Amino acid sequence: MAHTHKHAGVRAIDAFAYASGLNGWNPTFKVVLSVGTILVCLAADCVPVSLAVILSMGALIVRRGGLPLHDYIGLLGVPLAFLLLSGAAVAAQITSGPTGDWNLVLPWFSVCVTRASLRFALGLTLKALGAVSAMYLLALSTPAGELTSVLRRAHLPGILVELMYLIYRFIFILLDTHARMKDAAESRLGDRDFRTACRSFGQTAGNLLLIALKKSGAYYDAMTARCYDGGLAFWEEEKPFRPVQAAAALAYWAALVVLALAVR
Amino acid sequence: MEEPILQACGLQFSYDGKTPALRGVSLDVRAGERIAVLGCNGAGKSTFFLCLNGVLTPTGGTVCLHGQPVGKKDLTRLRSSVGVVFQNADDQIIASTVQAEISFGPMNLRLPMDEVKRRVDGAIDYMALEAYRHRPPHYLSGGEKKRVSIADIIAMESEVILFDEPSASLDPAGAAMLEDVLGRLADAGKTLLISTHDMDFAFRWATRAVVFAGGEIIADDTPEGVFRNAEILKQARLAPPAMLTVFDALRTRGLFGADTPVPRTPDALVRLVQKV
Numbered sequence: 072m073a074h075t076h077k078h079a080g081v082r083a084i085d086a087f088a089y090a091s092g093l094n095g096w097n098p099t100f101k102v103v104l105s106v107g108t109i110l111v112c113l114a115a116d117c118v119p120v121s122l123a124v125i126l127s128m129g130a131l132i133v134r135r136g137g138l139p140l141h142d143y144i145g146l147l148g149v150p151l152a153f154l155l156l157s158g159a160a161v162a163a164q165i166t167s168g169p170t171g172d173w174n175l176v177l178p179w180f181s182v183c184v185t186r187a188s189l190r191f192a193l194g195l196t197l198k199a200l201g202a203v204s205a206m207y208l209l210a211l212s213t214p215a216g217e218l219t220s221v222l223r224r225a226h227l228p229g230i231l232v233e234l235m236y237l238i239y240r241f242i243f244i245l246l247d248t249h250a251r252m253k254d255a256a257e258s259r260l261g262d263r264d265f266r267t268a269c270r271s272f273g274q275t276a277g278n279l280l281l282i283a284l285k286k287s288g289a290y291y292d293a294m295t296a297r298c299y300d301g302g303l304a305f306w307e308e309e310k311p312f313r314p315v316q317a318a319a320a321l322a323y324w325a326a327l328v329v330l331a332l333a334v335r
Numbered sequence: 336m337e338e339p340i341l342q343a344c345g346l347q348f349s350y351d352g353k354t355p356a357l358r359g360v361s362l363d364v365r366a367g368e369r370i371a372v373l374g375c376n377g378a379g380k381s382t383f384f385l386c387l388n389g390v391l392t393p394t395g396g397t398v399c400l401h402g403q404p405v406g407k408k409d410l411t412r413l414r415s416s417v418g419v420v421f422q423n424a425d426d427q428i429i430a431s432t433v434q435a436e437i438s439f440g441p442m443n444l445r446l447p448m449d450e451v452k453r454r455v456d457g458a459i460d461y462m463a464l465e466a467y468r469h470r471p472p473h474y475l476s477g478g479e480k481k482r483v484s485i486a487d488i489i490a491m492e493s494e495v496i497l498f499d500e501p502s503a504s505l506d507p508a509g510a511a512m513l514e515d516v517l518g519r520l521a522d523a524g525k526t527l528l529i530s531t532h533d534m535d536f537a538f539r540w541a542t543r544a545v546v547f548a549g550g551e552i553i554a555d556d557t558p559e560g561v562f563r564n565a566e567i568l569k570q571a572r573l574a575p576p577a578m579l580t581v582f583d584a585l586r587t588r589g590l591f592g593a594d595t596p597v598p599r600t601p602d603a604l605v606r607l608v609q610k611v
Binding site: 085086089214215216217219236237239240243244247286289290292293294295296297298299300303304305306307308 | 385388389390391411414415418419421423425426427428429430431432434435436438439440441442443444448451452455469470471472473474487488491
C-alpha cells in the first residue's frame, strides 16, 4: 500500500472501514442496522440492554469485521473519556452543605453524589456508549463514499451529497499536502522551539488555504474537461442485500426488546 | 491531404487580461498523428491543451472539430471528442473508488448504464486495474493513480487524447508502462498530443514535433527536423536528444554513411554499430 503515514484520526477510521470484513455488506442495510440499534438502545433505556448492545456491536466489529480488539478499544477511548467526564458531571451535584450518600466538602460548597444520581449517570453513560458502539459499527465498516451514496438514495439534496463526495476526496489531498509541508518545515528546524513551531504551524496553515484554493481551480478544470455540467454521477458498486441479514437484524432487535421487557 | 480532425486557428488567451499566455496559435491535427508538444515551463502548452478541450475559452481565434468551428453550445461535443489527461493525477481524480472514478466521464456523456459499465470494464482491463477496482484513490501509488487518470479518458473513447506532461514524476517502471499504453493507443488509431520535457522520448515516439515558446508555436516539423534546428532549440531553450548527439558524433567519425537514417532507440543504434 502506497501511503506510509501513521494511523491516526480520520485516516485510521477510513483505513479500518476499507479493511473491514463487514465492508462487503450492503451499506443501506448497515445504516438501517446501526440507526435501528441506536433507537432500540435509547428507547429501552436500561442497563442490561445497553450492555448487550455494547458487547454485541463490539463483537460484530471485532469478530466479523476483523478489527483488532486493541485498536477498537483505542478508538472507543475518545468518546469513552468524554462520556465518563459528562457522566461524572451528571452524577455530582453542587450544594451549599454536605448532603447525599457521598460528599466532598470544599471551602464554600460541597460536591454530593446520591445513590440515585449515580445509578442515573451510570445508566446514561452506558446508554450513550451503546449508541456510540452502534454508530461505530457503521463508521468502522462503511467507507464515507458509500455512506454518501446511501444519503443520495435517501434523496438528500444533491448539493449536499456532491459536497460530501468532494470534501471526502479533498480531506486526503489536503492531509497529504499538509504532511509534506510539515516535513519540509521540520527538516529546516521549523520545530526547534515552541515559538518557531507556532510560527511554522501558522505559515503552513496559511499556505494550505492558498493551495486548497488553487487545487479547487485545477479540480474544476479537470471535471469540466470530462464533460461535467453540474451533476456528479458515478457508477457505484452494488453490494448485494441479503434477506437473511434483515432477518438476523429483526431477531436481534426483538431479543433486545424482550430483554428490556424482562428486566422491567 | 485529408481534412484535419482538430484545428486551432489563431488561438489567443490570457489568464489575467494583460499578459498573454497564447498569442495566436494555429495547428492542424490529422487523424492518427503522434505529436510531441515541446517547450519550457510557461511556454503555453497546458493553456493550449485546455483551449483545445474547451475548458478555457480562447479570447481570440477558434477551435474547429472535423472542420466545424466549435461554439459555446457544442462544447460538450468538443470535450467528448478531445480528452485531457492532466499532469497531476491528484488534480483529476475525484471519486472515492477507482471504478466510480473511471465512470465519471461516461456518466457525464449521459450514456445508458450498460454502455457505461462496458466502457469502465474496458478501461479497467486496458490499464490493468482490475485488482484496484474497489480501492479508494488515496491508497494508490503515484504510478497507479496515473493509470487511473489515463483509464478515465480511455473510458470516454475520445478520438483525440491530450497528455499534459504524463511522464513527470513517474518512476522508470511507470514510464515504461506509459510508453506501452501510448503505443497501444496509437496502434488503435487514436490521435495523440503529448507535452513533454523528455526529449529522448519525444524523439523516439513522435511523428511530429511542435515547439512552443512565449505563447507561440515557433516550429512545427518532424522530430529530427526540430532537433537539428539549432536556432529553434536555442530560442525554446531545449537540448537535443542524446541519441541524436551520439549518432552525429559517430557519423562525423565516418562510422555511417551520410544518408543513414537516425536510429530512434538505443537498441537500434547498437544494431547499427554492430553492422559496421
